[in-house]
Amino acid sequence: MKDNFSGSLQSTIIFLIVGGILALAFGGYFSTASNQVSRSLVGVQTWVSDRFLTIRDILSAPSDVVYLQNQNAQLEAEISGLQTQVIQLQQQLKDTEVLAALVDFSQSNPESIYKAASVIGRDPSPFLHYVIINVGSNDGIRRGMPVVTNQGLVGRIDAVIADASRVQLITDPGSAVNVRLQSADTDALLVGSVTGDLGLEMISQDVTVQEGDVVLTSGLGGDYPSDLLVGQLLNLRKRDYELFQQASVQSTVDFSRLEIVLVIMNFKPVDVTPLLPDETP
Amino acid sequence: MAITSRISLLSGYADLLLVVVAAWSLQKRAQTSIHWAIFAGFLVGWTSAMPWVVPVVGYVITALFARALVRRIWQTPLLGMFVVVFIGTLITHFLSILVLRFMGSALAFADALSVVTLPSLFINLSLALFAFPILRDLAVWVYDIEDEDA
Numbered sequence: 001m002k003d004n005f006s007g008s009l010q011s012t013i014i015f016l017i018v019g020g021i022l023a024l025a026f027g028g029y030f031s032t033a034s035n036q037v038s039r040s041l042v043g044v045q046t047w048v049s050d051r052f053l054t055i056r057d058i059l060s061a062p063s064d065v066v067y068l069q070n071q072n073a074q075l076e077a078e079i080s081g082l083q084t085q086v087i088q089l090q091q092q093l094k095d096t097e098v099l100a101a102l103v104d105f106s107q108s109n110p111e112s113i114y115k116a117a118s119v120i121g122r123d124p125s126p127f128l129h130y131v132i133i134n135v136g137s138n139d140g141i142r143r144g145m146p147v148v149t150n151q152g153l154v155g156r157i158d159a160v161i162a163d164a165s166r167v168q169l170i171t172d173p174g175s176a177v178n179v180r181l182q183s184a185d186t187d188a189l190l191v192g193s194v195t196g197d198l199g200l201e202m203i204s205q206d207v208t209v210q211e212g213d214v215v216l217t218s219g220l221g222g223d224y225p226s227d228l229l230v231g232q233l234l235n236l237r238k239r240d241y242e243l244f245q246q247a248s249v250q251s252t253v254d255f256s257r258l259e260i261v262l263v264i265m266n267f268k269p270v271d272v273t274p275l276l277p278d279e280t281p
Numbered sequence: 282m283a284i285t286s287r288i289s290l291l292s293g294y295a296d297l298l299l300v301v302v303a304a305w306s307l308q309k310r311a312q313t314s315i316h317w318a319i320f321a322g323f324l325v326g327w328t329s330a331m332p333w334v335v336p337v338v339g340y341v342i343t344a345l346f347a348r349a350l351v352r353r354i355w356q357t358p359l360l361g362m363f364v365v366v367f368i369g370t371l372i373t374h375f376l377s378i379l380v381l382r383f384m385g386s387a388l389a390f391a392d393a394l395s396v397v398t399l400p401s402l403f404i405n406l407s408l409a410l411f412a413f414p415i416l417r418d419l420a421v422w423v424y425d426i427e428d429e430d431a
Contacts, residue, residue: 128330174381
């Protein structure tokens, strides 16, 4: 009975101590000590955590660097590929615009059959104005066929091999094209020059021509079909003591930027040489 | 050739092959320079509407002139290069004008000289400045010789 009494007393004392501590804690008397303890614990936890993370980074870093290097190389290759793609697409867009203009031209001139060709070279001699195109006799190209763009007359085929042709531009010093001034309705001769400028000769003195007149092919001589646009008349020169008027012509074609041209396939040049009278000595 | 030939000034163009032929012919050990001149001439003649005789003869004369000059002014090779390119360009252009006029082209000599030949000379001489050291290094590499003997 004595043992039971001492056990109950112990329980009561423990209960009172715990209750007292709890009452003091709830009363805020332990907050300073509690804060000190928790701050210490958080400090310890932070220190342990930092060390753990550092060690983990050291152990796993090599594989990350290799991974990042690979990813960087992949991204650089991807960027390079995309840049190439952008340049190709820009070039394709440019080609498409040129081709669309040529298609419009061919649709608006359905009487002719056209063959599109790319300009792949130019004559290395500075005295000659020729270009080389990537279609030849295998594509049905024949010597003398006229070459145009949507902007106007370019020249005619001068020489042909299997897969390429050489085009004599109308700006070549050896080129002569029979033309017609649209508003004056008179014929003249368009000649090239070593500088690439176009000159108009054999304009009759009786005819009134004005700067800005449109120059078209006349079809005379059988070298070119008629009514192909050549350019506009500039700088007329009229002297009373000369037999003919002279003028310069601004071509509608930019010959320095020729990229794609059209060959008129269904035009056969006529050789009128046998019909010309022999020159008397 | 396709790119450098498009370097233009007025109506004059660079003639890279002529410059290369001149520079190679000025290398003391380059005994095959005449062969290269003929090959270059045929190459230009094949692509050009100009009769093939013109570039072949022009380049061969240039190479022969360079070979004749190479031992005489060896101490100032760059001066020799300029002289050869100058004379070679003039000869090639003179031949071109002559042949084109003979073929019936209405080529004005004064125009050709002022807007084609003089600008071409300027471009070719500019190219010569870079071409000579490159061809000299090539000769050193090809013939496995000391730089001074090139």
